[in-house]
Amino acid sequence: MKRTRNRVTSYDVARLAGVSQPTVSRAFTPGASITKDKRDRVLAAAKQLSYLPNSIARSLANARSNIVAVIVGDMHNPFYAESLQAFITRLQDSGRHVLAFTISDGRDCDDALMQALGYHVDGIVVTSAHLSSDLISTSQDAGIPIVLFNRRTADPALASVRCENEAGAATLARAMCNAGGREFLIIRGDPQGSTSRDRVNGFRSELEALGVAPGRVEEIDGQSSYAGSYDAVLSRFKDKVRPFPDAIFAVNDIMAIGCADALRGEFGLAIPDDIMLAGFDGVREATRAPYELTTIRQPIEVMVEKTLDLLERKQSGTLEDAGNSLVVTGELIAGKTVPAGTAAPGGDGDRS
Amino acid sequence: MKRTRNRVTSYDVARLAGVSQPTVSRAFTPGASITKDKRDRVLAAAKQLSYLPNSIARSLANARSNIVAVIVGDMHNPFYAESLQAFITRLQDSGRHVLAFTISDGRDCDDALMQALGYHVDGIVVTSAHLSSDLISTSQDAGIPIVLFNRRTADPALASVRCENEAGAATLARAMCNAGGREFLIIRGDPQGSTSRDRVNGFRSELEALGVAPGRVEEIDGQSSYAGSYDAVLSRFKDKVRPFPDAIFAVNDIMAIGCADALRGEFGLAIPDDIMLAGFDGVREATRAPYELTTIRQPIEVMVEKTLDLLERKQSGTLEDAGNSLVVTGELIAGKTVPAGTAAPGGDGDRS
Structure with a gap:
């Protein structure tokens, strides 16, 4: 599943971004002093070159962080607020935690993903499919699993959990x-x-x-x-x-x-x-x-559970390719906005 | 503001929890192998003794994490979902991030705070006032500022931002x-x-x-x-x-x-x-x-901005005591569920 490619270094990123190599390091060091403009240029260049900073590679050799990054869509949609709450609750109950990102108001999912990669998270849950393939490869090369939630892509390497x-x-x-x-x-x-x-x-x-x-x-x-x-x-x-x-x-x-x-x-x-x-x-x-x-x-609870299970299995390397895409069945809620069906020929819209 | 007290060690915590000292270390190492039962006992003992692990003290000497822990109430209340979204958006725009905790379903805020202290966060925002004073002292001794959001306590050392x-x-x-x-x-x-x-x-x-x-x-x-x-x-x-x-x-x-x-x-x-x-x-x-x-x-946006500003000033030590408690004015939304007032004597409920 992993791609072989020439190893990109921080010097390549510095050259493309038009900054010094130490500036590239600072861009990936949480809390380091760097102007927003330079940081943005470095991130753009790193993204273009699929560069993964050494600091991340290093941190991966250490213990797990017990942090899962969750990149949610606009929480004005209560589905995302409810989903985020479910992720927080479920992870917190097992001593793990959510680093939360939003991609509302036209924010770019690639940027959020890039930022998430800067922390040594155990995995990344993404509720958008607007992801560049390079960035997906980058995270996979780094051993940080990504699972799409309520989304799918044509990329078979990308695991997803969604409803039917x-x-x-x-x-x-x-x-x-x-x-x-x-x-x-x-x-x-x-x-x-x-x-x-x-x-x-x-x-x-x-x-x-x-x-x-x-x-x-x-x-x-x-x-x-x-x-x-x-x-x-x-x-x-x-x-x-x-x-x-x-x-x-x-x-x-x-x-x-x-x-x-x-x-x-x-x-x-x-x-x-x-x-x-x-x-x-x-x-x-x-x-x-x-x-x-x-x-x-x-079924948000089930979907969250399956998403975290997929992340776990991807991280531990026990995931068979066949299990990459999980589809769960939604439940019809027979409300009052569609009348009970008349017994139309061939119809099976049984509602009480 | 800081309390002087006998320094509690990991051995004290181990004794009280009935575990070995290495187990105490593991309880505070993200990703370390430890049973939930032992971890809970260690955390309870640490809480009782106001113990702050060395690993946290060490990490504080390092660069800032650029992570702010936000402990929100039950997100079934949309006020908390909207507030969390505002914190995520605002921090993300400045290259910082939210580690999200929930205290819904009767979860204990002290537990969430204890967990937050285990990461070297830059600060902690709490939307509940059910906090033990010991834990507040612990975090203050460690230099991790706490600000209450939409809450206040009688404790003058605890900063808060709330509405009138x-x-x-x-x-x-x-x-x-x-x-x-x-x-x-x-x-x-x-x-x-x-x-x-x-x-x-x-x-x-x-x-x-x-x-x-x-x-x-x-x-x-x-x-x-x-x-x-x-x-x-x-x-x-x-x-x-x-x-x-x-x-x-x-x-x-x-x-x-x-x-x-x-x-x-x-x-x-x-x-x-x-x-x-x-x-x-x-x-x-x-x-x-x-x-x-x-x-x-x-005014959620204003309250979030003031909360992050307070955290920043507490961390950099530029906060005067007088500025500890900020109160913002709410805005009357004249909806349709209270009729426009008749000109009652002395009344000033001017509504359009």
């Missing part, structure tokens, strides 16, 4: 069809993220299998956030001439919540009487009285 | 009186926490100043959580013989949200037509369409 996104979305598509949905609207998240893409594909494929013409499935961009979804719904529904959807699938709960607030607050629409609505994730907020959202719950 | 809880609660009391509130119900949080206590006191004092008899102010325990508040409201209102409150103050937003869901969902009551409601914190969820809660927003 396609199957979950297909379940929701069936439930909505059974409940009489005819014109569908999908509110998608980050188009580059595997999670949104998989859920959109799963939903669309199932609709097609159920005989819904692709022309009756519209898609808008909710930017993975409450506000993004609220605004997208506002803009979509203020113009009433286009076909009026009767079923909306938001690919995550926080966007479904933004959609519900916009439909009710801005247009006085009733859910599900005027429009049915489904989300995905099963966050606490979505299950409360004002929403009681029909959604798929991701 | 009394004044904020008094503003809400005035607004509710002006809007015609006559029978009041307070949903309090953790009775041992300074934050809940200060808000309850501020609310009660202002009502008294406005001439409301203490007998018309009732108090129930919402356990600081959505579920605790929901259940407390359920139990309070299912019995209709007692005087019916017309104004409820929940000392934090997540309890106000639980209260609103219970009042509407279980009893079909309208807010504010049947009962008015106010919260405290200004979390995003509370300001959304289903709630539009009247509340006091804590």
Whole structure:
């Protein structure tokens, strides 16, 4: 699995960054005096050259740090807040700890990963797939395992733990069809993220299998956030001439919540009487009285446990390649935003 | 500020814990092999004796770690999730990082603090005041500064950053009186926490100043959580013989949200037509369409900035004692759960 390559030294990094070699050392020494500008240049050059400082290699020879770096997405999405809490609790219970990073507000995941590599962490959990392959190789060469959480990539060397996104979305598509949905609207998240893409594909494929013409499935961009979804719904529904959807699938709960607030607050629409609505994730907020959202719950505790287990096995070298990608099953939460299905022929959306 | 005391050694700790001295060393070496039981016994003994391992003292002589430990309360309360995100973002932007601890589910803050001391962190932010004085002295002797966030204690040596809880609660009391509130119900949080206590006191004092008899102010325990508040409201209102409150103050937003869901969902009551409601914190969820809660927003960004500044000044020794306790002003969010005040004599609850 490991790549062979010419060993890059701190002198190569210094040359590319236009700084002295000691400056490169300082850039990788926590607390050392260095200007932000120089540090950024060194990190950029190191990233470009896939350079791993000796200090990290050295620390790896020492005892484990018992620290796991967790790089979470925007915690305005409660799924990430709940996931981070689960990582903190689970690790703390075993005497280990979370070094927390965020990649919200357009922060670059590569930068966060680079910073995490600067500490001798036992492993890195990443909730974004926007990672450069070089950086992944760098960490793998250093023996610091990475596991993707709620994400996947095409790179088979990168382990991941995620929910059955396609199957979950297909379940929701069936439930909505059974409940009489005819014109569908999908509110998608980050188009580059595997999670949104998989859920959109799963939903669309199932609709097609159920005989819904692709022309009756519209898609808008909710930017993975409450506000993004609220605004997208506002803009979509203020113009009433286009076909009026009767079923909306938001690919995550926080966007479904933004959609519900916009439909009710801005247009006085009733859910599900005027429009049915489904989300995905099963966050606490979505299950409360004002929403009681029909959604798929991701089993966060199980996913966290499996992620930490994968990290452990990668670190100890006991991981078979086949076990690199773990997919867990989500649970349908039958809320009040999709009516119980009428016994449509071939339908199996059994809800109580 | 520093206490003089007999130097406790690892042998004292070993004797008290009933283990060998090397076991004590292992308990404080991240990644060292030791059973959970032995580790717990060593930590308990070390805590009792205010023992600080040499490894920590040694590491303090080295460069700063650029890691700040943040011990947060239960992140089911979005105030803590939002605060943690703010700490992560702010520190990460300056090349520093958060080692995250949680004290939810009855976990002990002393344990988390003890664990944090085991890493050579630059400082510790604590969102709970349940700290043993010995442990506080230990960390201060070691030169690791602690700052309380959203909490205070009677200990003048302990720096804190918090919101004007009394004044904020008094503003809400005035607004509710002006809007015609006559029978009041307070949903309090953790009775041992300074934050809940200060808000309850501020609310009660202002009502008294406005001439409301203490007998018309009732108090129930919402356990600081959505579920605790929901259940407390359920139990309070299912019995209709007692005087019916017309104004409820929940000392934090997540309890106000639980209260609103219970009042509407279980009893079909309208807010504010049947009962008015106010919260405290200004979390995003509370300001959304289903709630539009009247509340006091804590300026999280400002509080985080001031907390990190205090840590910095304590570490560099440039902090005057007078600056130890910082109080920031909260902002009244005039939502829809307390009606605009009628021009009651002497009232100043100006709302738009």
